[in-house]
Amino acid sequence: MSSIPVVKHHANPIIRVSDVRPSAPELKVDCVFNPAATAYRDQVVLLVRVAESPRDNDPLRPSVVYLVGDELVVEALDRPELEARGWDFSDSRSVRAPGPKGYLVAKYLTSISHLRLARSTDGVHFEVDDEPFIAPTGEYESWGCEDPRITLVGDRYMINYSSVSPRGICTTLVSTTDFESVERHGVMFAPENRNVGIFSEKVHGMYYAVNRPAPQMFGEPAIWLAESPNLVHWGNQRFLMGTSDSGWESGRVGAAFPPIRTAEGWLFVYHAADPDNRYCLGAMLLDSDRPWLIKAKLAEPILEPTEPYETDGFFSNVVFSCGAVVTGDTLHIYYGVADTEIALADLSVGVLVAALLAESR
C-alpha cells in the first residue's frame, strides 16, 4: 500500500442495494456498483450500474435473463438436463455450454445491468432514481450495460459504457447536456474493449481516451491510448501499460475514472487485479503534452480492499472505480465494493501528485 492517506467514508457503503428499486416486477436488485461520477449544477451526479436477476429462482431450474429486441426475457433452465449435456453452471455470473469450436462459451448471464442516476447535494447522501437513465437496447446490449464513465467536455457530458451481448463486450458512446435526454454516438470501440476514459480537453488539437482492448490470439488485455479530432472517431492507438509479471497488477489492468488534468500532468487512476482477482486502484501521471508517455507511476496501490464491505460480497475483494469528483484539493473517489454496493474514499490530489513526482525523480 502506498503512503498516500486515504479516508474511507464512515458511512460506507454510501449507496446500498436497499436504496434501489427493481426496474421490473419480475426482477430483484442484486448489486448497485461501479458508478460514473460528475459535478452537475450544484449536485454530484452518479451514474450507477444496477445488476438485477430474476426474483424467483429455483436452484434446480436457475433463471437467466436477457433481452430479445427491447423485450426482457426471464427463462428457467433445466439444470440437471443441461449439465448432462455438458453445460457448466459453476460460475455465479454466467451459464456456459460446449460451443461449436469445442470449448465452453457463455450462453446466458444470470443477471442483467442497466445504468441509473443518483443525485446528491453533499456528495455523500444520494437519491437513486426509480427508472433507468440508460437501459440496454439493441443487438449489442442484449446482456446489459455496464461500468459507465462520464467526462465533461465543454458543455457536453460524454458517457461511455460497456455493451454486453453474445457479440462480445464493446464500448458504446452517448452524450447528454441535461441528464434528461441522451444522444447516441454508436459503438466507439469494437469487441473486446472496455474501461474507456475520455480526456476532458484536447491536447495539441486532439482528444484522447484510454481504453482496454482484450485480444484473442496473442497478447494480454492492456491499456492503450487512442486519439480523436471529434470524440466520436478514434485512431492512432498506442500501447500505454500492460499487466506486470507478478504482484497486485499481474492479472488485469484497466482505467478507473477518466484522467484528471493537473499542472503536473494527467492524473490517471487505474484498476489492477492480481491472479486471485483481488482488485485495487493504482495511480500514474501522464505527460501533459504527450499523454502517451508515463511520467511517473506508484509502485503500490492507492486503494485496496480492506474493510468488510470491500472484502465480502457478490465478488469479494474488489474496489473498482469508474468515477471521481474533485472539489478543491480533494479527490472524491466513488467506487464499487465487492461488486455489490458503492463506497466513497477521499484523498488529497496535491499529496498524490507530489508522491508521483517523487517517484519520477
Added chain:
Amino acid sequence: MSSIPVVKHHANPIIRVSDVRPSAPELKVDCVFNPAATAYRDQVVLLVRVAESPRDNDPLRPSVVYLVGDELVVEALDRPELEARGWDFSDSRSVRAPGPKGYLVAKYLTSISHLRLARSTDGVHFEVDDEPFIAPTGEYESWGCEDPRITLVGDRYMINYSSVSPRGICTTLVSTTDFESVERHGVMFAPENRNVGIFSEKVHGMYYAVNRPAPQMFGEPAIWLAESPNLVHWGNQRFLMGTSDSGWESGRVGAAFPPIRTAEGWLFVYHAADPDNRYCLGAMLLDSDRPWLIKAKLAEPILEPTEPYETDGFFSNVVFSCGAVVTGDTLHIYYGVADTEIALADLSVGVLVAALLAESR
C-alpha cells in the same frame, strides 16, 4: 461451390518463392503470399507478404526470429531443455510457453514477414523488388507485418496491414502516392483486429472500413463495419457478419480485398474457413447507401482450394486474398495459396453481381 465461372490462371502460381530474394543474408524465403493489389499508372502493383525464417535451422535447436528495436535477432532455442519446462513446439508457426496465467502463450514466431512490391504490365508476369517496401518497425511489429490491403482514395493509396507483436495483432495504417515514400498514420485498430478493407469513396459523407475484431471473453471473431470522416479516426462500429454454425464459414471469417463499388451495391468478397482451417472466398453485396446492410450473399463459396498448389503447402487447403484489380468486367483476384505462393483467378463482375441479385430476390 457457387455456379460463378472462375478461371484459375494456367501459369499459377504466378509468383513463387524462387522469384523472391531474402531480405537479409541470415534468412531464407519460406513463402510469398497474401498480396494487396492495385492499378498504378500503367501497371498492376502487388504488395506481397514475404515470410522468412533463419537459413540455418537445427531441429534440436530450432531458430526463432524477431526484432529488438529495428534490429533483427535470430535465436536458436534448446528444444529438449525447453520442452522439459513445458514449452510447446508442435505448431510450425510459433513456439509457446506456459504463461503466468496458466495457459500456453506464444513466446516466439518461427518466421517474420515484411511487405514487398511486385510490378507487372500484363497483370500476370511480376517483377518482385529486392528490398522491402514496408519492413517491420517499432514495438507493434517485432514479430512482423502481414496481410496488407490497398485502397485508392482520391489520389492517395491507403495501405493497411497487420502488425504482429507480443502486444497482439493490430491494424496499422500508412499511405503513399508514389509507391516510393510512405506516410504513417499509426495503429488504426487496437488488438485484436485485422482483415481491414477501406472503401474507396465516402458514402453520404463518411468513409467506411470492414474490420475483423477478435474478442477474448465473449463472442467470436466477426466482421464489423466502422466509419470515418478522415480515414484515420474510426468509430460507430457495427456488426456485419459472424461465423455460421456449421459448414464452410463456421470457423473464421474476415475481409478479403476492399469492397468494390458497383451500380448494384458494394461487392464485398471475404474469406471463410471451416473448423478444419480450409479457407475459401465468399461474396456478398452491401447496400450502396447503407453499407452496414447485407443486400445479398451467396450460400456457396466463389473460390475454393482444389488445385495442388492450393491444397498442399506450408498451410494446406487455403485460398486467401487481400487484393484484386478490375479491368472492364473482369475481376482479377490475386490470392495466397496454401500460405505459400501467389495465384491469379479471374471472374466476371457482371455474372457475380447478377448471381448475388438473384439471391436477394
